[in-house]
Amino acid sequence: MSEKKRGRPRAFDAKVTLEKAREVFWDRGFAGTSLDTLSAATQLNRPSLYGAFGDKEDLYIDALEGYRAESMGVLADALDPSLPLRENLARVYQRALAIYLHGETAARGCFLIGTATAEAIQHERVREVLSRSLDDFDGEIEKRMKLAIERGELPDGSDPHTLARLASAVMHSLAVRARAGDSRETLEALAQSGVDMICGKA
Amino acid sequence: MSEKKRGRPRAFDAKVTLEKAREVFWDRGFAGTSLDTLSAATQLNRPSLYGAFGDKEDLYIDALEGYRAESMGVLADALDPSLPLRENLARVYQRALAIYLHGETAARGCFLIGTATAEAIQHERVREVLSRSLDDFDGEIEKRMKLAIERGELPDGSDPHTLARLASAVMHSLAVRARAGDSRETLEALAQSGVDMICGKA
DNA sequence: ATTATTTTATGCGAAACGGTACAAAATGAG
DNA sequence: CTCATTTTGTACCGTTTCGCATAAAATAAT
Structure with a gap:
């Protein structure tokens, strides 16, 4: 895995650097972030940044991909199939909010929905x-819905595809509203409404 | 209303100019749009633009406000209380999609959710x-939900506040997914699911 | 006609932008 | 030790950015 390379060794951890870059992009968006800001935040000079990740768009895409991958991990964990569907959904929203409300200045919402959406028209890779992130999320939720139907956790005739997209819709709303500055209480209430909408009022 | 002013008259219509500027911001976002691009699109040189609207952020805020006001008009019209709730909601989503899918390159989604969300952290005015736009939308929908409950269009014990926010959540999801490139059919299916979720499966 | 007022057009200017050339530094290979 | 290789830091490149200074043009008031 880690063969020693020939030249001068790197003085930084690429993974840590990518996380720092993500923080900056998260707050400022892609177009609103300069290489100088990234350089300062990562404590790497621009040539090192460029050598390790490519140009600004490459770096941003890398940051998005990392976030996507992490998010799918969090989602899979929250959807632990040994728990009831209602609890699964509540965990999904709860963990999302823990991430969305983590901002220093104001809540940052979802990195993808909050920043990639803006660039989606001009930058096809973004x-x-x-698109793939949204689809992956939908797919994972839908799998859990199918399982719920098999187990009788949902009424007969329920459509897992539809339920998954409605559950995702609540997620998207949480993402946007968190970035718009809604309070934790407001967001938690919406999350609870989402759970009740899918699983029935407790 | 229109008293003649003293100096040289304007050679442009501020309202038309604002609409052209909005188109550019819609595609490229606030940070991704340069004054040169705006100048070219509006066919105004920068000093004229500056004189009429202030700096780039002022112009962007103006464009957002115009969109918000128009959207509320469209919403009020779609919610014509002489129609059943189910039809009202279907009209709301249908008209939103007509706007969201209007883009030339790719679908543009919602101007506010697609571009303002990204700037919301760094620019408090945005x-x-x-935030106000989301609240206004919620409020208008909630009013219609209350009316629906009075009229018996919804089950007893329905909570208009919760229903409004769930209906809005579907809207937010349409906004994001349209900009991510989802097909019209996919979006219309989600809209239909939203109507059924609120009003019951037809 | 003269003056005051407002808009238009050219163009400047200082700063920020993304990206890279180049040499020094740090490692492994031979 | 010497050389090849890779990373690092400085400095720089040309371009783009936003905003404004300035003067010409177009109108109303006097």
Whole structure:
């Protein structure tokens, strides 16, 4: 895995650097972030940044991909099939909010929905990542819905595809509203409404 | 209303100019749009633009406000109380999609959710407009839900506040997914699911 | 006609932008 | 030790950015 390379070794951890870059992009968006800002945040000079990740768009795409991958991990964990569907959904929203409300200045919402959406028209690669991320999320939720139907956790005749997209819609709304500055209480209430909408009022 | 002013008259219509500027911001976002691009699109040189609207952020805020106002008009019209709730909601989503899918390159989604969300962290005024827009939309929908409950269009014990926010959530999802490139059919299916979720499966 | 007022057009200017050339530094290979 | 290789830091490149200074043009008031 880690063969020693020939030349001068890197003085930084690419993964850590990518996380720092993500923080900056998250707050400022892609177009609103300069290489100088990225350089300062990562404590790498521009040539090192360029050598390791390519140009600004490459770096942004990398950051998006990392976020997508992490998010899918969080989602899979929240959807632990040994728990009831209602609890699964509540966990999904709860963990999303923990991420969305983490911002220092104001809540940042979802990195993808909050920043990639804006670039999706002009940058096709960004749109591709965004689209794939939404689809992956939908797919994972839908799998859980199918399982719920098999187990009788949902009424007969329920359509897993439809339910998954409605559950995702609540997620998208949380993402936008968190970035618009809605309070934690407001967002938690919406999350609860989403759970009740899918699973029935408790 | 229109008293003749003293100096040299304007050679442009501010309202038309604002609409052209909005188109550019819609495709490229705030940070991704340069004054040169705006100048070319509006066929005004920068000083004229500056004199009429202020700096780039002022112009963007103006464009957002115009969109918000128009959207509320469209919403009020779609919610014509002489029609059943189910039809009202279907009209709301249908008209939203007509706007969201209007883009030339790719579908543009919602101007506010697609571009203002990205700037909401760094630009407080943008966040304020975004937040207010979401609230206004929620409020108008909630009013219609209350009416529906009075009329018996919804089950007893329905909570208009919750229903409004769920209906809005579907809207937010349409906004994001349109900009991510989802097909018209996919979006219309989600809209239909939203109507059924609120009003019951037909 | 003269003056005051407002808009238009050219063009400047300082700063920020993304990206890279180049040499020094740090490692492994031979 | 010497050389090839890779990363690092400085400095720079040409371009683009936003905003404005300035003067010409077009109108109303006097």
